[in-house]
């Protein structure tokens with residue numbers, strides 16, 4: 550019984566661990582030389598409703614990725630405009646920590662394997678494979694999980710963004726994202742709002758060393774620094790309105806520079822012209838660390854999402870599951886982890902001959918998975934982004950009484966749903982029973 554996960558971002562890592570814990574053999578294929586994809590340049594978690602979703606997943610026994618984030622925090626309980634009690638992980642230390650979690654779960658990780666095609670047998674995928682001129686490697690499995698994200702490829706960032714910003718996905722080195730579902734014949738979905746196809750990634754990183762010492766010290770001490778931009782007006786509004794993270798489309802982010810300490814200084818705007826930035830007191834020497842051309846542009850995401858059901862199985866393909874951004878307009882590491890976890894778990898259940906798990910809407914995670922699927926069937930919904938951390942979905946969490954910071958209450962809800970420890974490692978003896986029954 551074998552599962553292949555394609556794409557080693559937060560969703561793929563969670564999916565691989567979730568499936569391996571059910572006792573199946575798991576191989577994770579990643580096109581670059583590192584795990585975590587866009588998670589390599591993120592860092593914010595446990596903010597607003599992400600706290601609730603995180604604790605739900607931990608109560609269900611699927612906490613490995615969150616424990617890795619917690620182990621690498623630079624700061625906890627950070628408040629910044631629109632966000633409360635955020636934790637920030639260190640982008641310099643998180644990737645090896647996740648590698649260790651995958652090794653502990655027994656996942657076979659292959660780097661620099663860029664899947665470019667599929668072998669089909671009717672409506673089942675038999676194998677995924679690389680290009681013939683790239684070594685022609687082929688991976689057969691009983692079920693597949695696609696977690697390749699939704700980042701634009703160079704031509705898409707040029708067309709729907711401003712220009713390729715040389716982001717952490719490093720398409721020029723490792724080749725562009727390829728969608729497995731599309732190769733299998735699935736008609737995919739792209740987010741769009743009016744003329745804008747996809748959405749622009751919402752933050753950059755500055756080298757901390759390039760900031761004035763007083764800003765650096767404040768950032769190291771508090772985790773957050775807010776610096777008013779002298780003479781800021783509506784000129785900055787356009788870039789904020791393009792953002793993938795619509796929870797940041799508020800005046801504080803256009804009239805001030807908001808920095809967060811994620812190892813580097815995370816600058817909460819998609820891009821900022823370097824010459825303008827250097828006019829702000831304290832930023833005279835500012836230098837972008839990510840994307841390299843953060844003075845000009847950022848990456849475009851939310852293209853190529855897969856139609857799927859609430860068990861996260863891709864429509865029309867019998868043995869393909871999806872998680873993370875691939876599974877819909879859900880922005881964030883937490884969102885990628887919880888959907889990846891469910892996708893990997895359900896892929897394992899499928900190969901073990903068991904019924905798929907759909908999480909109930911009494912839990913924020915179950916409600917979000919269903920709500921986003923429904924919203925993506927509407928024109929209005931395709932123009933929105935959803936996250937536990939703000940905007941329309943946090944409002945919905947509050948309206949439905951799903952948002953809480955009370956861990957005991959979260960555990961009670963999970964227990965009431967009969968899901969305490971549901972994603973925990975399966976005892977081998979039980980696994981053999983299931984395999985025999987299947």
Ligand SMILES: Cc1cc2nc3c(=O)[nH]c(=O)nc-3n(C[C@H](O)[C@H](O)[C@H](O)COP(=O)(O)OP(=O)(O)OC[C@H]3O[C@@H](n4cnc5c(N)ncnc54)[C@H](O)[C@@H]3O)c2cc1C
Nearest residue numbers: 556558559560580586587591592593664698873874881882
């Ligand atoms: C600049 C930036 C900052 C962000 N900051 C935050 C933050 O602070 N907090 C937060 O919660 N969210 C943040 N986000 C959003 C968050 O990173 C994503 O929503 C989430 O991590 C997506 O995870 P994913 O696994 O679905 O996809 P990705 O992170 O896109 O990972 C997909 C992976 O699949 C691989 N891949 C693609 N195609 C193939 C193929 N054919 N074969 C093999 N491998 C393939 C890619 O190389 C990549 O590693 C940020 C995003 C960006 C871009």
